[in-house]
Amino acid sequence: KQEVTQIPAALSVPEGENLVLNCSFTDSAIYNLQWFRQDPGKGLTSLLLIQSSQREQTSGRLNASLDKSSGRSTLYIAASQPGDSATYLCALGGYQKVTFGIGTKLQVIP
């Protein structure tokens, strides 16, 4: 059974700081890993999707890495902005189903 852990549960940083969010998982038999953003009371917005065969993906100020051997993924956010404040979820696309982490709640302070 896939277990997904996200650390830290919450993070507060000053604007402009670079930060790293962590996601660890127990089963490396996956099709892909996806990072989502969830704003309060809203749906999920896909940020980055990394295929099982890939090591990283980049989009603007975001960079996500995947290390299946260690069961870890990181989401790096450069030069954080107040608009980045949200909950960030990682989701493992496994062979049987998608498994989500509970998320890291990020607050970027102006």
Next chain:
Amino acid sequence: EPEVTQTPSHQVTQMGQEVILRCVPISNHLYFYWYRQILGQKVEFLVSFYNNEISEKSEIFDDQFSVERPDGSNFTLKIRSTKLEDSAMYFCASNLAGRRSTDTQYFGPGTRLTVL
């Protein structure tokens, strides 16, 4: 930009009643999904649907749940006899090439279901 829409945004029902949650996926997408998120808990996969049939379902998706694509645009989730523990936010998602692909899933804003 095309988006997934869901109605209603909030549904309140009595325990034991049937509810139908509606979703309009992005028009050219072929794969459709339902997820739920109980307050304060993880998002959980319920079911995926392709070519007018269920392609995958989780252990949560028992006989109380059913999905249907009644016409060319809507995708519905029915809960036959709601229980208190069905109270959650229900998200619909869609994509073009299935969840095993590199094709991202697009999520709707969710329907908050409250069972009293």
